[in-house]
Amino acid sequence: MARDAAKAAPRGGRTGGGGRDARRARDGRRARAVAPWVRTRLKAAPGLPAALGLLVLLTAFLAAAFPRSVASYEDDALRHAVDSATPDKTDLSLSASVGSTGSYEGGERAAGTAALRPAGLEPRFRKAIATLPAPVRVRTDQSSYGVRTVTQIPLRDTWLAAPEGRPPSVTLTTQSGLAAHSRLAAGRLPRAAPGSVTAATRQVEGAVTEATAKALGIKAGSVVHVVSGVRAGSGLAVRITGIVRPERPSLAYWASEPDLTSPEYFRDGIIDPRYWHAALMLPPEAGPVIPGVSPKTEEFWRLAPDTSGLTSAGLPALRSAVASAEHGPGLTALTGAVSPVLTVDSRLDTVLLDVGSLFASVTPVVSVGAFGVGTVAAVVLLMAGGLAAARRRDELALLRARGASVRGVAGRLLAESAVSAVPAAAIGCALAVVLVPGQALTPSLLGAAATAALACAVLPVRAAVAHRVPRLHEARADLARARPSRRRTVAELTALVLAVGAVVALRRRGADAAGGVDQLVSLAPVLVGLIAALMLGRLYPLPLRLAALPAARRRGATGFLSLARAGRAPAAAALPLLALLIALTTAAFGGSVLTGVTHARDDAALRAVGADAAVSAVETLPKGLARSVRAVRGVTDVAPFEQHEDLQVLDTGTDATDGQSVTLLAVDPASYARLARRTGRGAFDADTLVKKDGSADGDGPSALPAIASPGAAKRLGSAVTEVDEPGLSLQVEVAAVRTATPALFGGDFLVVDAAYLPRHADTGLLVTGASLDARQLRATVRAAGPDLEVRVRTEARASLADSPVQTGTQRVYLVAVAAGAGYAALALLLSVVQAAPERVALLARLRTLGMTRRQGRRLLILEALPQALLAALGGALVGWAAIRLLAPGLDLTPLALSDAAGAGPVRLRADPWSLLLPAVAVVVLAAGVATVQAWLSTRRGATTELRAGGPR
Known part of the structure; x- marks a missing residue:
């Protein structure tokens, strides 16, 4: 190397060309010294890197898909809970009392009449939507505003339907958007010229729904007269110009008030006569007339929540926003934008609280499974790295013996692992994002990154630990x-x-x-x-x-x-x-x-129905129904029974009741015993209910043997007990105790043989058949008579x-x-x-x-x-x-x-x-x-x- 350096050294003053040659030589030697380690290894042994990449891809996919799937079903559950709840539980109801901001002189309001018309209500409706605290959002197509009476107002027309002699009552409302949410069944929609209706107006137009018109006997063109609680001796005449058919009545526009779509049959007290209560829909311009009829009138703005953007991650913020709109700073802002006497009422916070409680109870159970799978995946990745380190033990030992540093070996192994692990983790994360719906992107990225980091670190760490000291021979x-x-x-x-x-x-x-x-x-x-x-x-x-x-x-x-x-x-x-x-x-x-x-679901469905299917009647079953049900396809057995609820039991020695009641079940012992054994609910021998020939002392007839619940058996003891009800008088004694029985979901009971009951008549059937035809069963029961209910176990379980x-x-x-x-x-x-x-x-x-x-x-x-x-x-x-x-x-x-x-x-x-x-x-x-x-x-x-x- 010294000789090469001497040859490359410049001579005399000519340094340019020689210096360039020397630099080229040094760069060439450096390029040849740094071998393409990763590429060479991948070409020499592509199997292990490919297998590692596949393992990392699958593991990264699971790690990225898990938070997305959890967030997805939680988002769906939140929207389902809000959508499935009735609008009166989810809407934000804004109201302001009209009587608190003005007064009447001679039937005319002194101030604020214009505020009751659409020109005064609609801008405040827009301001209310804009003022609501985030993340609360509103569906404007299902929201409405107007003026309505708070109390029921009686009608004084004698030709209206009054089933028990009391005339019907109505709620007057000028709810906006009637034309967009209904179709005309007869007549036309009510109208009022702008500014023409005041509190002193004596007649306006109105509309009712088809159900209201049918129940009260109203037709298009009819005139009903509302009794005024403000103007003594005079009232308001409402000409019914149209009968409408609600569109999508289950949504918030109609379902926010129960009397909008159909009348309600009211009873003020137990002995008071019942009467109809309905809603009369006036045109929006007729708002000023309502305070002239009822002293309790309010402006209202019903805001239906928009569930399309609800996410479980935003649930705490949503609950906080709803609470703020009801009682906090949000209410202050709404009061300044809408009305100084505004009241905000909503039960949406209760729905959100229930959803949050459900998440809190389910999430720990899910986390147990997630931690288990995550640990197994981590161990398998460690095994894969250990396998690679073991197969290359001799190679790495040779490198260490030739002078390679631990840091250098670990760095090159890290590069090898990263070439296959990082792209595989990225592909797995991308597949999870594409295939698994959800909005949780950050947890998915973190899960995939953790998988890639672990896969990359295993091999170099294992190699560094195993070869930190060069060894000539490996011990056992x-x-x-x-x-x-x-x-x-x-x-x-x-x-x-x-x-x-x-x-x-x-x-x-x-x-x-x-x-x-x-x-x-x-x-x-x-x-x-x-x-x-x-x-x-x-x-x-x-x-x-x-x-x-x-x-x-x-x-x-x-x-x-x-x-x-x-x-x-x-x-x-x-x-x-x-x-x-x-x-x-x-x-x-x-x-x-x-x-x-x-x-748990099977048991709950069985307890709710009692068998594979059940048929019950309000009073008694039609004759021959049990025989017809036995002929239904898939039915294997039928157990009839008679049920008497809330029976008071009397002790024969004191003739006094203990203040508690039981349910008496009169059954066919053979079929009911088969059903009890099959369902595992209070199995017994049919001979248990067989009546003895005489009493214990041989004097007089014997009592009916009964199977009792633990509570009933404790109260009755071993003595003979008398059941004394209108049309039913018998003596029973406890023959066996069972904690449950098929025909009853809960409560204390006595089961006796129906053959010994006077004037016995079945009130229900318990049907056995794992593959029974529910449609044919319903058709058979429907053909036998009205007021019969059919419950099927499979349907109860699905619910x-x-x-x-x-x-x-x-x-x-x-x-x-x-x-x-x-x-x-x-x-x-x-x-x-x-x-x-x-x-x-x-x-x-x-x-x-x-x-x-x-x-x-x-x-x-x-x-x-x-x-x-x-x-x-x-x-x-x-x-x-x-x-x-x-x-x-x-x-x-x-x-x-x-x-x-x-x-x-x-x-x-x-x-x-x-x-x-x-x-x-x-x-x-x-x-x-x-x-x-x-x-x-x-x-x-x-x-x-x-x-x-x-x-x-």
């Missing part, structure tokens, strides 16, 4: 020789303490932390799997070695070699075991969640999951179960691939010593099975133990039932399929992969495997 690293260090022992004890703390915290206070997510509690299943993996990793070589002792005495070396090698598994085998156990635990946990939800939160969470858990099983299979494959070169080389050496191909294949298969069996059995046991430990702390009621009122807590239920199926699949997959590997290795000759001098 199997579990038999490896002794846990003090640091590992401390780490394991720390993990044990964390696992115990997480389980105890979950059982005591549940998975939520003040409405949020407790990360430690959410990691409870993962920590349980981690502790199990650490224990199995320490213990499992011992039973294998014990099993190898009798195998050594048998003829043939295959069994002994397989058990001995399995017992000397490398210390790195703990990582695949950890991945398998956590993956199987996550799959079992997710399956138990889905099973608990399914069982229990009407929230997007429930369906979305179930989809997330299905994906979690599938992802956990997939990562378990991938962890198993990685562990097999990692040990493949050593196994193949061993088999080649043994074949040179005389081992046959058949024995070699058996050896590889038997060697792979112990770890797979251990992981499968341990995963199933750990999953079952995790479910039993965590079940008391997780309430699945909000996830299972759309209406949890009156329902008990829904707990995890161990699902045999989710426990055993993934475990069996692990064993089958391990055996299959080992079989394929053995078949491929025995196809090549031993010389081919050994000519490189060892494993490649």
Whole structure:
């Protein structure tokens, strides 16, 4: 190098050309010295980078899709909750009393008449919309404004319908937008010339809906007279010029007031006569006439919320804005823009509070599954990096021996990993954004970035730790020789303490932390799997070695070699075991969640209906209906019953009631007993209800044996009790106690044989048939008579999951179960691939010593099975133990039932399929992969495997 520098040095004063030549030489040497490491490695071994890129792509897709899917179903749930609620619960109702800002002299308002016309109301309507605090937005097409009476005003026309002798009453309103939200059924819309109507006007035009016209007997051209509460001796005549048909009556414009679309049948008191109450819609220009009729009049602005832009992320801000508009600074701003006596009323904050409570109860349950899948994915990425580091151990050791620095080796390995991991993570994130609806972009980017960072860092970190000191020979690293260090022992004890703390915290206070997510509690299943993996990793070589002792005495070396090698598994085998156990635990946990939800819905539907279908009547069922129902396609059995509610029971010794009532069920013992056994609700023997021949002392007739609920049995005791009601008088005694019965959802009950009841008549039918034809059943019941109700169990079950939160969470858990099983299979494959070169080389050496191909294949298969069996059995046991430990702390009621009122807590239920199926699949997959590997290795000759001098 000195000689080259001397040759390149400039001579004399000629420095230009020589200097340029020297620089070119140095640049050329520098370019040749820096070899294209990444490109060379990718060309030499493209398989591992491609596999790593595919793994990172799938993991980044899941990491990016999870927050988007959660945000998507929460957004849908928020919009669904607001849209499905009645408008009177979601609208913002702005009102200002007219009487508080003006007075009347001679029937004419002294000031503010112009404010009651559209020219005075519409600008304030626009100002109200503009003044509402963000993020509250308004649907102007469903919002309205006008003037209305606050109290009901009676009509004095005798020709109007009065079913019980009391004349109907009306609400006068000048609601805007009538033409845009209705179609004319008869006549024309009411009109009033601008400025022509005042408080002294005696006659105006008006309109009613078709339902109102039909109920009250009004036709187009009719004139109704409103009794005035302001002008004594005079009223207001309203000529009905049009009868309208509401368009989309379920939306806010019509549904904000119940009497707009159809009249209501009112009763002021229990003994007062009922009467009709309806709405008379006046033209907007007729607003000034309403204060001249009623002293309680108000201006109103009904603002329907726009749900198209609602997101779960903006829920706290939306709740704050609604509260501000009702009672805070928002109300002050609205008062200045609309009216100094403005009142803002809305129950939207209650709807939003319920949605927030639902999110807070479901999110911790979802986080448990998400933490489990995320941990398994991280472990599999660590395994992939470990596999790459193990396969390149000799290469990296040679580089270190030749003087390469740890920083330089780690930097080049980082570049190699980044070339495949970063684009794969970007593609996975892009696919999640495209395929999964949602607006949560930042969490998706963070999830994909974390996946890429972990995938890039594993290989260089593992290599730097393993080769921080150059080594000539590697010591044995199997579990038999490896002794846990003090640091590992401390780490394991720390993990044990964390696992115990997480389980105890979950059982005591549940998975939520003040409405949020407790990360430690959410990691409870993962920590349980981690502790199990650490224990199995320490213990499992011992039973294998014990099993190898009798195998050594048998003829043939295959069994002994397989058990001995399995017992000397490398210390790195703990990582695949950890991945398998956590993956199987996550799959079992997710399956138990889905099973608990399914069982809860099935049980709730059964309790609501009583059987696969139920037919009930207000009084009694028509004769022959039970026979007709039995002929319906798919019906296998019918259990008729008679129900008497709120019966007072009398003690025969005191002739006094205890103040509580029971429900008496008179049934056919044979069919009802079959139904009770099939549904599992109070199963009993039909002979229990058979009446004895005489009383206990042989004097007089015996009482009816009855099956009682615990509460009824406690009150009645063992004595004979008399039931004395109009048309029903009998004596009963408790023959058996059951906590539930099919015909009754809840409450105390007595079940007796209907054959002993005087004047027995069935009031209901409980129908059995898993595949019954609900349409034919309804047609049969409808043909039998009116006022009969049909309930079907499948329909009741479907109604229990009407929230997007429930369906979305179930989809997330299905994906979690599938992802956990997939990562378990991938962890198993990685562990097999990692040990493949050593196994193949061993088999080649043994074949040179005389081992046959058949024995070699058996050896590889038997060697792979112990770890797979251990992981499968341990995963199933750990999953079952995790479910039993965590079940008391997780309430699945909000996830299972759309209406949890009156329902008990829904707990995890161990699902045999989710426990055993993934475990069996692990064993089958391990055996299959080992079989394929053995078949491929025995196809090549031993010389081919050994000519490189060892494993490649």
